[in-house]
Amino acid sequence: MRSVVLVIVFLLSFTRLPAWGFYAHKLINQQAIFSLPPELMVFFKPQASFLREKAVNPDRRRYAVKGEAEKHFIDLDVYGDNALQVLPRYWSDAVDLIGEDSLRKSGIAPWSTYRTFLQLVRAFERKEAENILRLAADLGHYLGDIHVPLHTTKNYNGQFTGQYGIHGFWESRLPELYAESYNFFVGKAEYVKDPQQAIWYTVGQSHAALDSVLGFEAVLNKRFAEDKKYSFEERGGINTRVYSRAYSEAYHQMLAGQVERQMRKTIKLIADFWYTAWILAGQPDLDGSTPNMPENEDEPGAPADPTLKIRDHETIFRNPPAHLSRSLSTYVCSAPAARTYFERRPRFLPIG
Ligand SMILES: [Zn+2]
Numbered sequence: 001m002r003s004v005v006l007v008i009v010f011l012l013s014f015t016r017l018p019a020w021g022f023y024a025h026k027l028i029n030q031q032a033i034f035s036l037p038p039e040l041m042v043f044f045k046p047q048a049s050f051l052r053e054k055a056v057n058p059d060r061r062r063y064a065v066k067g068e069a070e071k072h073f074i075d076l077d078v079y080g081d082n083a084l085q086v087l088p089r090y091w092s093d094a095v096d097l098i099g100e101d102s103l104r105k106s107g108i109a110p111w112s113t114y115r116t117f118l119q120l121v122r123a124f125e126r127k128e129a130e131n132i133l134r135l136a137a138d139l140g141h142y143l144g145d146i147h148v149p150l151h152t153t154k155n156y157n158g159q160f161t162g163q164y165g166i167h168g169f170w171e172s173r174l175p176e177l178y179a180e181s182y183n184f185f186v187g188k189a190e191y192v193k194d195p196q197q198a199i200w201y202t203v204g205q206s207h208a209a210l211d212s213v214l215g216f217e218a219v220l221n222k223r224f225a226e227d228k229k230y231s232f233e234e235r236g237g238i239n240t241r242v243y244s245r246a247y248s249e250a251y252h253q254m255l256a257g258q259v260e261r262q263m264r265k266t267i268k269l270i271a272d273f274w275y276t277a278w279i280l281a282g283q284p285d286l287d288g289s290t291p292n293m294p295e296n297e298d299e300p301g302a303p304a305d306p307t308l309k310i311r312d313h314e315t316i317f318r319n320p321p322a323h324l325s326r327s328l329s330t331y332v333c334s335a336p337a338a339r340t341y342f343e344r345r346p347r348f349l350p351i352g
Pocket of ligand 1: 058145
């Protein structure tokens, strides 16, 4: 087993991973298709690459669309230990109790994910093939985000506990290193009786897993010297500071399958939700409606809006060679010499 892992690690070290940071979201959306019943499979399967590529659209939108960023998380700890008991399940009740501005500040993932689900039901009812695919891809993303424990806390990147960078470590680095060895066969999609409750249940479960996400890394941090904790790898031609293989391996082992479990749960719930939306819409026959979806288009009208304060989750530590730093100046901050923090948002559940 160990040698298998080593071989995979060895192979990965020579594989340029496509779309760093988005890997897990894409993988999850794609895998969910395989759990669908034949009636839905005939519609979704030919669109697999669209669903995979668009799995990260909501993250891209965060920089351009007001109101998008807060759909990806909820800081449960802002509401105290009884957050899940206190927070109303219905958006209008929550607005009455807490106020919309406050809600948005701490994230609205459970409410907005449910809303996206309802929009998908409507798209199925109207047999709007393009909308079904766009909303299904979005829903996959949002369901992915609520399976990431660090999407349920204000300490989302370990910034309050001296663990800055842990967000991308858990949701990007680990899946990219190990997901190829995970088992993603999650069984057939099942009807979800109460999707709203299922979302809140998931958020609660993710939040409960936070202890180990942060706790294990804190333990490990004491065992590793700084120079063993990080290493450099080439990313897109740039020498990039990352959590070292040894450190990643040790953390992954301590987590005892947690990343794989969360990815599997996500895949299953996405398939369940797509299936349930279709059932609630009266199981429309979509055979024959195969739209030509543009895979490479960017989100419509998406120049970044600098007034939006976006919570950056994924942190890659970058130290670009001088001749590259100029061409990368759009995203690499030029600051204090040797170590540059390059923030991007990611994936799984990647991470926001
Ligand atoms: Zn997200």
